[in-house]
Amino acid sequence: MRSFDAIVIGAGQSGPFLAARMEEKGMKVALIERKFLGGTCVNAGCMPTKTLVASARAAHVARNAGGYGVTIPGEIGVDMEVVRKRAETVIMEARNGLISWFANMDGITVIYGHARFENERTITVNGELLTAPRIYLNVGARPAIPDMPGIGDIDYLTSTSIIAMDTLPRHLVIIGGSYIGLEFAQMYRRFGAEVTVIERGPKLASREDDDISDAIADILRAEGIAVHTSADRIAFKNGSDGIVVAVGDGIADITASHVLIATGRVPNTDDLGLERAKIATDKRGYITVDDKLATNVDGIWALGDCNGHGAFTHTSYNDFEIAAANLLDGEDRKLSDRILAYALYIDPPLGRVGMSERQARASGREIMISTRPMTRVGRAKERGETKGFMKVIADAQSKQILGAAILGIEGDEAIHGFIDAMNAKTTYPELKWAVPIHPTVSELIPTLLGDLKSV
Ligand SMILES: Cc1cc2nc3c(=O)[nH]c(=O)nc-3n(C[C@H](O)[C@H](O)[C@H](O)COP(=O)(O)OP(=O)(O)OC[C@H]3O[C@@H](n4cnc5c(N)ncnc54)[C@H](O)[C@@H]3O)c2cc1C
Numbered sequence: 544m545r546s547f548d549a550i551v552i553g554a555g556q557s558g559p560f561l562a563a564r565m566e567e568k569g570m571k572v573a574l575i576e577r578k579f580l581g582g583t584c585v586n587a588g589c590m591p592t593k594t595l596v597a598s599a600r601a602a603h604v605a606r607n608a609g610g611y612g613v614t615i616p617g618e619i620g621v622d623m624e625v626v627r628k629r630a631e632t633v634i635m636e637a638r639n640g641l642i643s644w645f646a647n648m649d650g651i652t653v654i655y656g657h658a659r660f661e662n663e664r665t666i667t668v669n670g671e672l673l674t675a676p677r678i679y680l681n682v683g684a685r686p687a688i689p690d691m692p693g694i695g696d697i698d699y700l701t702s703t704s705i706i707a708m709d710t711l712p713r714h715l716v717i718i719g720g721s722y723i724g725l726e727f728a729q730m731y732r733r734f735g736a737e738v739t740v741i742e743r744g745p746k747l748a749s750r751e752d753d754d755i756s757d758a759i760a761d762i763l764r765a766e767g768i769a770v771h772t773s774a775d776r777i778a779f780k781n782g783s784d785g786i787v788v789a790v791g792d793g794i795a796d797i798t799a800s801h802v803l804i805a806t807g808r809v810p811n812t813d814d815l816g817l818e819r820a821k822i823a824t825d826k827r828g829y830i831t832v833d834d835k836l837a838t839n840v841d842g843i844w845a846l847g848d849c850n851g852h853g854a855f856t857h858t859s860y861n862d863f864e865i866a867a868a869n870l871l872d873g874e875d876r877k878l879s880d881r882i883l884a885y886a887l888y889i890d891p892p893l894g895r896v897g898m899s900e901r902q903a904r905a906s907g908r909e910i911m912i913s914t915r916p917m918t919r920v921g922r923a924k925e926r927g928e929t930k931g932f933m934k935v936i937a938d939a940q941s942k943q944i945l946g947a948a949i950l951g952i953e954g955d956e957a958i959h960g961f962i963d964a965m966n967a968k969t970t971y972p973e974l975k976w977a978v979p980i981h982p983t984v985s986e987l988i989p990t991l992l993g994d995l996k997s998v
């Protein structure tokens with residue numbers, strides 16, 4: 544049995560960085576990965592999808608160039624093979640970057656294989672036993688496939704398999720209208736496919752406030768995407784022209800050339816032998832952790848998507864920062880200090896931080912709200928992209944900013960004005976006096992705060 548100072552299982556967005564920090568401090572570390580270094584973000588998530596979104600935006604800008612006085616003769620075409628290759632190049636550069644990074648670290652042994660617990664100190668991989676006093680789990684998640692009538696009879700795509708596609712679907716039907724569903728919906732519409740989104744809930748992106756969900760639906764419908772919500776009787780069967788998707792509720796059957804299942808993700812914890820180490824999970828399979836990411840078993844921690852406290856690259860990376868600071872830097876970092884922020888990469892994007900209006904109201908606080916349409920943002924007008932709006936919610940008593948949303952051009956970047964202010968605990972009256980640069984989207988942040996009204 545080989546012994547290490549630490550074993551890291553899964554090379555997602557926290558494990559590799561933690562392994563590297565431990566190695567730097569002289570520890571001997573085993574990093575076990577069953578597929579590709581970089582995990583979901585690099586190989587099947589953020590990096591390829593945002594590369595594809597960029598291709599889709601290029602097509603959209605080219606198609607609309609005439610309105611800006613730029614004439615492009617002929618029809619705008621999309622070469623799906625080039626589109627796919629671009630994404631593949633970005634994946635391979637990032638993956639190979641990680642491979643060479645680890646190749647130069649003497650204290651890290653990278654092992655490719657599926658790891659399972661034998662007991663709380665021992666792991667088996669490729670038939671070999673490994674042991675360490677510290678074990679970190681960064682095993683991530685995979686697409687959830689719901690048990691829907693007929694699903695076993697059809698060929699469907701997931702967010703992983705669609706990345707390898709290099710042909711244009713005639714009609715892409717997407718089940719699930721949240722992050723994955725909406726990003727692929729707009730992307731494939733812009734590539735030239737007919738696209739239908741079918742969502743079980745009453746709204747798209749249902750974690751957001753209704754005004755945001757409605758504006759997102761308007762943006763997508765305006766590009767010719769069909770959206771069906773409150774569809775909870777979806778069934779599939781193979782037909783002569785493709786896959787027949789029955790939606791119910793008086794909506795005619797839809798014939799799809801391709802179906803993408805985008806109904807959430809499940810943690811990779813069912814095949815890890817957790818029961819042999821007596822590691823607790825919740826009823827959805829997420830590993831239970833405390834405020835410092837420790838599991839119920841001494842010497843075992845869970846980071847990233849598999850602990851259910853975030854499903855983003857930056858939350859996984861922050862888990863690494865918390866674990867590394869507490870183990871190696873004598874700090875006392877906690878999960879509960881994190882203010883959640885994220886973006887939805889439709890175009891225009893949605894940047895979000897902190898509480899939604901719904902959450903702020905439910906907290907029982909006295910709140911203030913301000914909104915501003917992007918039609919009243921100079922930068923948006925100049926760019927000719929005025930869809931969406933900005934919104935901020937503040938605590939009327941403490942004057943702290945509770946949350947913000949920017950659905951509009953550069954919303955994913957401009958939201959960082961709020962993210963930084965909230966992390967620095969700056970009150971909104973202080974931020975009102977900032978002097979931003981003109982003409983930007985961010986320049987409206989002080990104005991937005993100046994318009995806060997009690998509700
Ligand atoms: C289509 C898509 C788009 C996304 N876009 C964004 C985005 O724009 N921004 C954002 O912040 N997030 C995005 N995400 C989410 C983001 O990819 C994840 O939150 C992020 O990768 C963090 O994951 P992780 O570190 O928990 O683990 P992962 O990256 O999932 O890695 C886990 C690794 O563990 C390995 N593994 C699992 N079980 C075992 C085992 N038993 N033995 C050995 N190895 C094992 C897996 O092979 C995998 O490589 C997206 C996700 C998807 C699917």
Ligand SMILES: NC(=O)c1ccc[n+]([C@@H]2O[C@H](COP(=O)([O-])OP(=O)(O)OC[C@H]3O[C@@H](n4cnc5c(N)ncnc54)[C@H](O)[C@@H]3O)[C@@H](O)[C@H]2O)c1
Nearest residue numbers: 689719720721722723742743744805806807854886887888
């Ligand atoms: N921009 C980003 O940061 C980004 C992009 C893509 C993915 N991600 C991550 O990936 C994770 C998974 O994304 P997702 O969109 O698959 O999941 P999700 O959990 O956000 O949304 C799933 C959607 O599918 C719907 N749904 C579930 N079962 C259904 C059914 N049987 N029929 C119809 N609709 C159904 C749900 O109501 C929900 O709207 C997210 O949690 C997110 O963190 C992030």
